Amino acid sequence: MSAFLSVTKRELAIMHRSRTLWLLIALVSLIGIGTAVLEHRAWAEESAQRGNLQQQEIGQWLGLGDTHFHTAAHRGLFLVQPIPAGVILDRGVWDFSGSAIWLEAHQRNAAQLRAVDAQAFIGRGLPRGVGPVLLWIAPLLTIVLFHGIVASDRRSGVLAFSVSSGAPPGAIALGKFAALSIAGLVAITAPAVLAIGLATSGGLAIIDGLAWLSALAATILIASAVIVAVSAASKRTVNALILLLMLWFVAVVLWPRVAAQVTQIVAPLPSSQVVRSEAEALVHDLDFSKAEERIAEQLREEGIAQPTPAAVNIMASETATAEALVPLFAPLEDGMARQAAWMDWLSLASPLFAADRYLDGVATTSDRDQIAFEQDAEEARLAAQLAMGREWAKVEGGDAGSPEAWGAVIDASFAQIEERDARPLGPMGVVLWLIIAAGLLALSIRSVRAAAA
Amino acid sequence: MALVNLTEVSKLYGDKAAVSSLSLKFDPGEVLCLLGPNGAGKTTTLKMLLGLEKPSSGSVSVGDVDVPSRPDEARRLMAYIPEMVALHERFSGMENLRYFSALVGGSDLSSAHLEDCLRRSGLEEEAWGRRLSGYSKGMRQKVGVAIALAKAAQLLVLDEPTSGLDPKAAFEFAELIREVGAQGTGVIMATHDLFRAKDMGDRVIILKDGKAVRELDPKAMSYDEVESAYLGIFGEPA
Numbered sequence: 171m172s173a174f175l176s177v178t179k180r181e182l183a184i185m186h187r188s189r190t191l192w193l194l195i196a197l198v199s200l201i202g203i204g205t206a207v208l209e210h211r212a213w214a215e216e217s218a219q220r221g222n223l224q225q226q227e228i229g230q231w232l233g234l235g236d237t238h239f240h241t242a243a244h245r246g247l248f249l250v251q252p253i254p255a256g257v258i259l260d261r262g263v264w265d266f267s268g269s270a271i272w273l274e275a276h277q278r279n280a281a282q283l284r285a286v287d288a289q290a291f292i293g294r295g296l297p298r299g300v301g302p303v304l305l306w307i308a309p310l311l312t313i314v315l316f317h318g319i320v321a322s323d324r325r326s327g328v329l330a331f332s333v334s335s336g337a338p339p340g341a342i343a344l345g346k347f348a349a350l351s352i353a354g355l356v357a358i359t360a361p362a363v364l365a366i367g368l369a370t371s372g373g374l375a376i377i378d379g380l381a382w383l384s385a386l387a388a389t390i391l392i393a394s395a396v397i398v399a400v401s402a403a404s405k406r407t408v409n410a411l412i413l414l415l416m417l418w419f420v421a422v423v424l425w426p427r428v429a430a431q432v433t434q435i436v437a438p439l440p441s442s443q444v445v446r447s448e449a450e451a452l453v454h455d456l457d458f459s460k461a462e463e464r465i466a467e468q469l470r471e472e473g474i475a476q477p478t479p480a481a482v483n484i485m486a487s488e489t490a491t492a493e494a495l496v497p498l499f500a501p502l503e504d505g506m507a508r509q510a511a512w513m514d515w516l517s518l519a520s521p522l523f524a525a526d527r528y529l530d531g532v533a534t535t536s537d538r539d540q541i542a543f544e545q546d547a548e549e550a551r552l553a554a555q556l557a558m559g560r561e562w563a564k565v566e567g568g569d570a571g572s573p574e575a576w577g578a579v580i581d582a583s584f585a586q587i588e589e590r591d592a593r594p595l596g597p598m599g600v601v602l603w604l605i606i607a608a609g610l611l612a613l614s615i616r617s618v619r620a621a622a623a
Numbered sequence: 624m625a626l627v628n629l630t631e632v633s634k635l636y637g638d639k640a641a642v643s644s645l646s647l648k649f650d651p652g653e654v655l656c657l658l659g660p661n662g663a664g665k666t667t668t669l670k671m672l673l674g675l676e677k678p679s680s681g682s683v684s685v686g687d688v689d690v691p692s693r694p695d696e697a698r699r700l701m702a703y704i705p706e707m708v709a710l711h712e713r714f715s716g717m718e719n720l721r722y723f724s725a726l727v728g729g730s731d732l733s734s735a736h737l738e739d740c741l742r743r744s745g746l747e748e749e750a751w752g753r754r755l756s757g758y759s760k761g762m763r764q765k766v767g768v769a770i771a772l773a774k775a776a777q778l779l780v781l782d783e784p785t786s787g788l789d790p791k792a793a794f795e796f797a798e799l800i801r802e803v804g805a806q807g808t809g810v811i812m813a814t815h816d817l818f819r820a821k822d823m824g825d826r827v828i829i830l831k832d833g834k835a836v837r838e839l840d841p842k843a844m845s846y847d848e849v850e851s852a853y854l855g856i857f858g859e860p861a
Binding site for chain 1: 670673675676695698699700701702703705707708709710711712713714722723725726727728770774
């Protein structure tokens with residue numbers, strides 16, 4: 171134990187004297203804190219915009235002066251999903267997910283027809299959010315500054331001298347790993363704590379913030395283990411640098427894109443143009459008559475003896491349209507869930523990618539959450555229309571409702587969307603890579619021992 | 624019990640024998656020199672003794688520790704001074720001594736004890752706090768000896784220690800090793816410097832092609848006799 175502590179202290183002292191420790195902390199903190207501040211500002215602005223938009227929508231609708239249910243239903247209303255504070259930590263697939271539900275009679279609004287491509291996690295650009303930025307930047311800077319943590323000692327002969335002097339190779343390898351991990355964890359602390367503080371002040375649950383921080387910290391440990399292992403196995407520091415940069419590039423940049431392409435090949439989805447035209451064709455000449463009979467009968471059973479014909483028409487058209495589109499959208503949703511599953515499993519090949527996908531879901535939205543939102547939004551929209559229709563069916567020419575009543579519709583609609591699909595892999599990718607990291611450290615110990623020979 | 628015991632030790636690399644059926648033993652306080660040209664098997668023998676290489680056959684023990692099966696334990700009994708003592712350049716002689724002592728369990732050694740080790744090694748006090756990047760080879764050797772003293776090593780393993788040293792530094796180093804040996808520490812030294820071997824050793828074993836071909840008693844021989852014995856094996860220079 172004392173040898174391990176001595177090596178750890180010595181490595182931190184070397185990092186301190188060479189200023190590399192402070193450079194890492196300064197750069198990661200600067201970039202991370204800057205990102206947190208910018209993301210918080212963006213979230214605050216977007217929150218305000220969404221709130222204003224929602225108020226404008228409601229105000230515009232109510233200000234029409236015509237509060238007849240039928241007309242109101244045809245004019246439609248966007249219910250704008252509030253943006254969660256977790257986007258500060260990780261935007262996930264938020265930019266590609268549904269962010270509103272549209273209430274409009276007969277579901278003939280093309281905006282209702284989802285664009286499959288835009289929703290897919292495939293083709294994501296640069297990461298946004300403090301989490302992805304730290305996942306990219308911290309390991310990259312650590313590689314640049316500390317790729318020689320073992321290799322340089324091997325080259326100079328210090329490693330051989332240490333081992334042949336009786337120092338346990340395990341203490342040397344683990345001590346260097348500990349020092350590197352401490353440096354990385356210290357570097358991410360300030361930006362991570364600030365980001366969590368900002369996000370929790372905006373409504374993120376503290377437990378989610380802590381889960382996010384734990385996964386981020388675990389990824390730093392994994393990266394440190396990989397750096398030590400590669401450095402220990404490399405005869406020259408430049409070899410270690412090249413190999414580590416290549417691994418980073420594959421893990422962070424290349425593999426997610428390859429995985430997305432593989433996913434699209436093994437679990438393909440049709441393009442949005444195809445989906446739209448098929449959906450439009452389905453709803454174009456729908457016959458609502460049978461649905462009208464069914465709805466009228468149902469309303470009579472509920473005690474509405476003379477249901478308003480127009481209300482029956484609205485409710486029947488909603489129900490019939492939804493039933494007609496189920497055979498089209500259900501396989502799409504299954505396909506998207508299959509794609510999400512493929513991406514989950516493929517992401518396990520890269521610790522940074524696996525961590526990113528887990529962090530997506532903890533902070534805001536994963537692709538599974540996005541699929542759930544779309545499904546729930548459909549159901550919420552349908553339920554809201556049917557609820558409106560029921561009120562209207564009771565009284566012809568009835569009031570469209572007060573803002574409070576509409577507020578209740580909005581809350582009820584989004585309440586149905588809160589529940590998220592389970593993420594079957596959860597943090598499994600991070601846990602798996604922690605186990606692999608332990609194996610890499612064992613290999614590092616062998617490399618250190620062999621370096622002395 | 625002998626401090627070091629090598630019995631019929633061989634080391635093969637492919638079908639080439641770097642060391643072949645070598646047997647030697649020596650006691651605490653004894654200075655044994657392995658003499659021979661490059662490729663004679665000196666360094667390979669030392670590596671097997673340090674547990675850095677496993678012998679292809681035979682046994683190697685230091686004290687009652689079997690080296691191949693318990694190399695980490697064996698190394699704690701030994702101190703190794705290679706041709707170039709590799710230490711941390713950004714740290715001083717004292718800091719390096721403190722670090723390398725702590726690596727082998729000496730973290731509770733007092734500053735006074737470490738200073739005494741540096742003093743006994745012959746390193747000038749003004750150099751103790753200086754960064755290693757300003758040290759000469761001889762000064763680094765002295766820090767290596769100080770590390771050996773600090774860990775109270777029972778056996779000192781030296782590989783070409785005087786190579787590259789000026790005559791004064793080499794002489795000082797030889798004096799230091801004799802003192803260490805006189806205090807009961809065993810010393811095994813690999814060298815191709817036959818004059819230094821005669822000067823420092825209690826026994827000299829000449830290695831050729833991995834085999835021990837002759838043992839000399841340098842105390843009972845003159846420099847010329849040692850040289851003649853060596854050249855008798857390896858031939859006169861052309």
